[in-house]
Amino acid sequence: MTYDEAIEFLYGLRWFGAKLGLENPRRLAAWAGHPERQLRFIHVAGTNGKGSVCAFLESVYRRAGYRVGLFTSPHLVRFGERIQVNRQPIPESAVARLVARMQPRLRRFPPDQHPTFFEVVTVMALEYFVEQECEVVIWETGMGGRLDATNIVTPLAAVITNVQYDHQRWLGFTLREIATEKAGILKPGRPALTAADEPEALEVIRTTALRLGCPLRFVGSDAAQAAWLRSLSLPLPGEHQRRNAALAAETVRVLQHELPVSQTALETGLQEAFWPGRFQRLRLPGGGELVLDGAHNPAAMEALCRTLDEQYPGIRPVVVLGVMADKDLAGIARHVTRRAARVLCVPIPSERSADPDRLARACQEAAPDLPVRVYPSLAAAWEQVREERLVVVTGSLYLVGQALELLGSLGTPARDEKPLNTWTAPALSGQAPGV
Structure with missing residues (x-):
């Protein structure tokens, strides 16, 4: 084999x-x-x-x-x-x-x-x-x-x-x-x-x-x-x-x-210790900083925002946000919008991705005056943020993995192995989501 x-x-x-x-x-x-x-x-x-x-x-x-x-x-x-x-x-x-x-x-x-x-x-x-x-x-x-x-x-x-x-x-x-x-x-x-x-x-x-x-x-x-x-x-x-x-x-x-x-x-x-995708910092092409963090629930997002306060006091980042559909979108949005200068909502490369439009609505409800836009992919959003001073990509480890692949930080396998993370069959009684 x-x-x-x-x-x-x-x-x-x-x-x-x-x-x-x-x-x-x-x-x-x-x-x-x-x-x-x-x-x-x-x-x-x-x-x-x-x-x-x-x-x-x-x-x-x-x-x-x-x-x-x-x-x-x-x-x-x-x-x-x-x-x-x-x-x-x-x-x-x-x-x-x-x-x-x-x-x-x-x-x-x-x-x-x-x-x-x-x-x-x-x-x-x-x-x-x-x-x-x-x-x-x-x-x-x-x-x-x-x-x-x-x-x-x-x-x-x-x-x-x-x-x-x-x-x-x-x-x-x-x-x-x-x-x-x-x-x-x-x-x-x-x-x-x-x-x-x-x-x-x-x-x-x-x-x-x-x-x-x-x-x-x-x-x-x-x-x-x-x-x-x-x-x-x-x-x-x-x-x-x-x-x-x-x-x-x-x-x-x-x-x-x-x-x-x-x-x-x-x-x-x-x-x-080294653990990719957990407040992982990389340099952007324009000289700014990129933070990758797989915060995927409200408690994790709150911890991420506290760390941003600690590491970047007074700086409001541009946030690229993608979340799984079964997550607490309102709870995640509440923390993200408190810290972001603007939010770009994108889909996750998974069948279980939350609809970016639905995610954007949650962000707008949490902060009506905050600029929030929807993009069809992480790559499309990336073109809008690569020259920013501070960018945060967050909401799911699957999105962080896509970002690392896009940047070539962990290399690119011959085939896309990220979808192995999630199941595709209809949910049955007693089943749990992909891990």
Whole structure:
């Protein structure tokens, strides 16, 4: 099998949607020889910041000399970003080999129970990390936690970054319901850590930890103000990222007996972390600055705006905005319009993109006097902003990936691999959106 054939096969899996449940990944893992039992994991869930916490953890453990697997989603440009070892994406040859190995297993499922793209890729990652003899795997959930395909592992520690409103249709309409799904990654007797400070969410996490006998560490906002951490120059700006770094650091300390890390490796690793698309800054052709940030819900957009206040006081950027249709458009627009000089609304390269006209109406309702225009594509909007002093592209990681591809910052694959991020089949009962 060639890499192109493997990617074509993975494209076909999008038609099976993105179900919540553990039966399929458990069966696939069993047929693969239970790779999940041969690895050590740190399982990370949360509404926002889980990718950044994963990036901090990966960098610290790699700096400490461990061979580190990293599993995240979605990818920005290339599929291989999802599965990395020591920050090297999985080679195309390995993707082709693992897909070919997976195919006969998939034929054993009835058509109405066929595994989804995310379920297949999750088990592919497990097999690859075993092959690569990873000493620790930083393991990010796709959605929720309790019924997410990644939850077939028993981790060294479970980490919940925070609990906010997102994916309510699938995870619940209250913070208590959403927190119950996130807390589903806790395992009996294993340490748990969280930075979630919403009272009803924290109560759920504490109750779950008590029931399972999990030692629980709460990382509050005061941890981000610790003198040792304030003295570091973190590559991911913003107070929310400093708290993410504090959560990662506390996780490392909790696991010192299993995975020893020196203070020097901890501090150096935090300062060397790299996570594209999260307040990522690039230089514009005209000398201005471009900020790429995948803020995709109101809480993430609020954090982005606070960071803009901190990093660019007094400067109102031009904002290029594209959002998924299932998001809280009004909530996102409320924060964007508070900070923007003008807003250019564009579609996202996905079947689930919000209508830019609908997004523009939300922005106009939030700020009637703000200039808001609709453009048919990111490329069309880009021609209008490339000479500006400060431009922000935000609203979705999928849009950020398109921007990086447009700018050539992550290279351009031979074929467009971004659509692998979303499913195309009609939603069925008990299904969740693409991850």
